[in-house]
Amino acid sequence: MSETLHVLAVDDEEGMRLGVQRVLRNYAVPLPEFELQVAFDVELAASGEEAIERLGAKTYDLVLLDHKMPGLSGLDVLAWLHEREQREKDPLPSPLTIMVTAYASLETAVEAIKRGAFDFIAKPFTPAEMRSTVSKAATHLMAQRQARKLAEEKRRLRFEFISVLAHELKAPLNSIDGYLQIVKGKTAGDDPEAYERIIDRCIVRLDGMRKLIYDLLDLTRIESGSKRRDLVSLDLVALTRNSIETVLPDAQSRGIEIELSGPETLEYTADQSEIEILLNNLISNAVKYNRDDGHVWVRWAQSPQGYRIEVQDTGIGMSEAESARLFKEFVRIKNRKTTGILGSGLGLSTVKKLVELYGGQVGLESTPDVGSTFFIDLPLGSAADQDSAN
Amino acid sequence: MSTKGKTILLVDDDVDFVEQQELQLSAMGFDVVKAYSVAEAETLLESVKPDLALLDLMMEFNDGGFVLAYRIRKRYPGTPVIIATNVANETGLEFNAQTNEERSWIKADVMLAKPIRFEQLKREIDRLLGA
Numbered sequence: 035m036s037e038t039l040h041v042l043a044v045d046d047e048e049g050m051r052l053g054v055q056r057v058l059r060n061y062a063v064p065l066p067e068f069e070l071q072v073a074f075d076v077e078l079a080a081s082g083e084e085a086i087e088r089l090g091a092k093t094y095d096l097v098l099l100d101h102k103m104p105g106l107s108g109l110d111v112l113a114w115l116h117e118r119e120q121r122e123k124d125p126l127p128s129p130l131t132i133m134v135t136a137y138a139s140l141e142t143a144v145e146a147i148k149r150g151a152f153d154f155i156a157k158p159f160t161p162a163e164m165r166s167t168v169s170k171a172a173t174h175l176m177a178q179r180q181a182r183k184l185a186e187e188k189r190r191l192r193f194e195f196i197s198v199l200a201h202e203l204k205a206p207l208n209s210i211d212g213y214l215q216i217v218k219g220k221t222a223g224d225d226p227e228a229y230e231r232i233i234d235r236c237i238v239r240l241d242g243m244r245k246l247i248y249d250l251l252d253l254t255r256i257e258s259g260s261k262r263r264d265l266v267s268l269d270l271v272a273l274t275r276n277s278i279e280t281v282l283p284d285a286q287s288r289g290i291e292i293e294l295s296g297p298e299t300l301e302y303t304a305d306q307s308e309i310e311i312l313l314n315n316l317i318s319n320a321v322k323y324n325r326d327d328g329h330v331w332v333r334w335a336q337s338p339q340g341y342r343i344e345v346q347d348t349g350i351g352m353s354e355a356e357s358a359r360l361f362k363e364f365v366r367i368k369n370r371k372t373t374g375i376l377g378s379g380l381g382l383s384t385v386k387k388l389v390e391l392y393g394g395q396v397g398l399e400s401t402p403d404v405g406s407t408f409f410i411d412l413p414l415g416s417a418a419d420q421d422s423a424n
Numbered sequence: 425m426s427t428k429g430k431t432i433l434l435v436d437d438d439v440d441f442v443e444q445q446e447l448q449l450s451a452m453g454f455d456v457v458k459a460y461s462v463a464e465a466e467t468l469l470e471s472v473k474p475d476l477a478l479l480d481l482m483m484e485f486n487d488g489g490f491v492l493a494y495r496i497r498k499r500y501p502g503t504p505v506i507i508a509t510n511v512a513n514e515t516g517l518e519f520n521a522q523t524n525e526e527r528s529w530i531k532a533d534v535m536l537a538k539p540i541r542f543e544q545l546k547r548e549i550d551r552l553l554g555a
Contacts, residue, residue, distance in 0.1 A: 209440035212539060216444060221542050223451030231447070235440055 036062070036071040039172060040093070043078050044085040044111065045100040045134065050157070051078045054098055057161045063169040065176055072172045082106025086114050094129040096171055099151070101135045101142050108133055109142075112149045130171050134159075198364045202246060202379065206239040246378035252311055253363075253384045256391070263305045270300040270309065270341060270412075271334055277313035278332065281321050289327040292317070296334030300341055302412060308388050313343075315381045316408050320347035322377070323406070340394070340413040351402040361386040361396070385410075427453035430553065433474035434458040435465040435492060436508075437483045441538075445478060448542055462488040466495060473500050476552060478545075479532075481509035493531040504552035505531060506545070510538040 043054040058074040065072060077094075079085040082103050089097070089111075101108040112133075118125045133146035133154040143154040152174065155167045213232045215221075222228040271294075278292050285292055302309075320330040328348040335342050352360070359365045364379040382396075389396045393413050400406035432454045436442050439460065446456045457472050459465035461484050477496050481489035493505045534548045 205438075208539060209438070209444075212440065212444045215539075215542070216448060219542060221451065222447040225451070228447050228451070231443070235443060239440065 035069060036073060037176070038073045038075050039095040039175065041074050041076045041096045041098065041168075042085065042088055042094045042129070043076055043098045044080075044082070044103075044108070045078075045098075046081055046103040047100075048080070050100065050134075051080065054078075054164065057164050058168065061165055061168075063165075063172045065173060068176050068180060070176060072176065074168070082108065082111050085111050089115065089126075089129070093126045095175055096168070097129045097131045098155075098168075099131050099133055101133055101146070109145060109149060112146065112151060116150055130175055132167055132171060195363060199250070202364065203243065206243040209239050210236050242378070246380065249378040249380040249384060253380055253387070256308075256384065256387050263308070265303055265305055267301055267303055268306055268309060270302050270343070271297060272299065273306070273309055274313055274317075274332060274334065274343070277310065277317050280314065281318050284318075285321045285330070288321075288324070290321055290324050290330060291328075292321070292330040292332065294332045297336065300334055300336070302341060303415070304392065304412075308391070312385055312388055312410060315385050316343070316345040316410070319381065319408070320345045320349070320406075323347065324349040328405075337411070340411060342409055342411050344407055344409045346405060346407040348405045351400045351404050351406050353400075353402055357398055357400050357406075360398070429455070430475045431455045431457060431472065432549075433465065433468070433472065433477040433479075433496075435460070435462070435477070435483070435489075436480035437461060438480065441480070441508075445545075452546070462492050465492055469496065469499055474503060476504045476506070476549060478506045478508060481507050490531065497531045504533050506534045506536060506548055506552070507532040508536045508538055508540050508545075 041054075041058060043051050045051045045054070055076045055078065058076050061074060063072040064070075074096075077088065079088050082105055085097070085099070086106070088094075097111075099108040099111055106114075112131060115128050115131070119128055128150075131146075131151040133143065133151045134157055135142045135146075135154055136157050146154055152171055153167055155163060159167075213236050217229065217232060222232065274294060278294060282292070317330070317332065320332075324330065324347045330348075331344070331346040333344045333346075335344075361382050363383045365383075386396055389410055389412070395411045396408070398406055398408045430453075432449055434442055434445055434449070434456055435458070436445075437460050442458050442460065446458060449456050457468060457474065459468050463484070465479075474496070477493070479489040479492055481487065483489065483492075485491070489507045489509065493507060496503050496505060533552055536545065536548070
C-alpha cells in the first residue's frame with residue numbers, strides 16, 4: 035500500500051523551496067512495520083502570511099517551516115496554528131511541523147519545539163539530512179494514524195457489543211411481558227395447565243436473563259483486569275468433580291451419564307474461580323446440547339507441555355462453519371435443534387479469553403447429530419508469568 | 425364465528441411468541457400447527473392446508489415471512505396471511521399492507537407490529553375468516 039503525505043514547504047528563498055520540492059518529489063519512505071510506502075506531495079509558500087492562508091484552507095500533514103522570514107516568522111506561524119487549536123471548536127487537524135533554522139541556533143530550535151514543532155533541521159542541509167528528518171516525521175504520523183484507527187475500531191466494537199447486549203436483554207423482557215399480558219387478559223382460556231406453562235416459560239426466560247448477567251459480569255471482570263487473580267496450587271481433577279456435581283441434577287433428569295477419566299489428581303497453579311468458569315462452561319454445555327439419554331466423557335491427560343482436558347458429548351454437534359464462529363461474543367448457533375436451549379452467547383468467548391490468560395488453547399471437533407469434543411490445553415507455569423506481566 | 429376445525433399455521437423463530445399465540449388461539453378453539461423456521465414451515469405445508477397463516481417476518485433470512493407468504497399463496501391460493509414483525513423497531517423500515525399496490529407485492533393481508541395485542545389479532549382473524 036502507498037500513502038501520500040501533503041507537505042507545505044515555507045521559505046522566503048525560492049532556491050530553498052524548490053530544493054525541498056526536488057528532494058522530496060521522487061522520494062518514498064518504506065515503512066515495513068505499517069506495510070506502507072509513503073510518498074510526498076509538496077506545495078510551496080513564500081512567506082509566513084501565505085503559509086497561514088494555505089493552512090487555513092486545506093489540511094496538510096507536514097509543514098517544513100523556515101524560521102527567519104520577513105514579515106511573519108516561522109515561530110509566528112507556529113503560534114497561529116496553536117491559537118487555532120485553542121480558538122476553534124472543530125479546527126482542521128494541525129500538521130506536524132519541522133522547523134528550518136538558518137544556522138544551527140539551539141535557542142530557536144528549543145523555542146520551536148516548546149511551541150509545538152515536532153523536529154528541526156539546520157540550514158544548509160544535505161538532501162540526505164532532509165530525507166532522514168522527513169522520514170522520521172512520516173513514521174511518527176503513520177504511528178499516530180494507526181493508533182487512532184485502533185482506538186476507533188475498539189470504540190466501534192464496544193458499541194456493537196452494547197447494542198447486541200441490549201437486544202439480548204430486551205428479548206426475555208418482551209417474552210415475559212407477553213406472557214403476563216395473557217395472564218392479565220385471561221386469554222389462554224380456563225385450562226390451569228396453560229397457566230402452568232406460562233409460569234414455567236417465564237421462569238426459564240428469567241433464568242436465561244440472570245445467566246446472561248452473570249456471564250457478563252465474569253467477562254467484564256476478566257476484560258477490565260480489575261478482578262484480583264489469586265494464583266494458588268489447585269487440584270484440577272477435584273475441581274472437575276465439583277463441576278460435574280453441579281450439573282448432575284440436570285443431566286440425570288434427562289438420563290445423561292457423565293464419566294470422568296484420567297489421573298486421580300493433577301496439581302496446577304491457577305486462579306480457582308477462573309478454572310471453575312472454564313470447567314462449568316464446557317461441562318454444562320456438554321449436557322445442555324446433548325440428546326436425552328446421551329453421554330458425556332470428561333478426560334484429563336498429561337502432555338509434555340502441560341495438561342489437556344477433553345469434554346466429549348453425544349449431542350447435536352455443529353457444522354464446520356458453525357464451529358468457526360463459536361468463540362465470538364454473542365454467537366449462538368441458532369437452528370431448530372438449539373431453539374429450546376437457553377444460553378447467553380457469552381460462555382465460550384469467556385472461556386477463550388480465560389484460556390488465553392494461561393497461554394493455553396481451546397478448540398473443538400464436531401460432527402452434526404453425532405456430538406462435539408471440546409478441549410482445553412493448559413501449559414505449565416504460564417499463569418504466574420502472565421500475572422507478573424499484568 | 426366457528427373456529428372449530430379451522431387450522432392456523434404459526435411460524436416464528438421466537439419460541440415464546442409461538443407459545444403465546446398457540447395458547448391463545450387454541451383457547452379460541454383453533455387447531456394450531458407451528459414451525460420455527462421457513463424451511464420447517466415449507467415441509468409442514470406439504471401435508472397441512474392452513475385456513476390462515478400467522479408469520480414472523482425476519483427468520484433465518486431477513487424477508488423470510490414474505491417468501492413464505494408467497495409460497496403459501498402459490499400452493500394454496502387465497503389463504504389469508506398475517507405477518508407480525510418488529511422490523512420497524514429493529515431496522516426503521518416500515519412495511520404496510522394497506523393499499524392494493526402494497527398487497528400486490530407483499531403477499532400478506534395484514535401487517536401487525538410486535539408486540540401485537542391479542543384483541544387486534546383476533547379482530548383481524550375474524551375479518552379474514554369472514555366471521
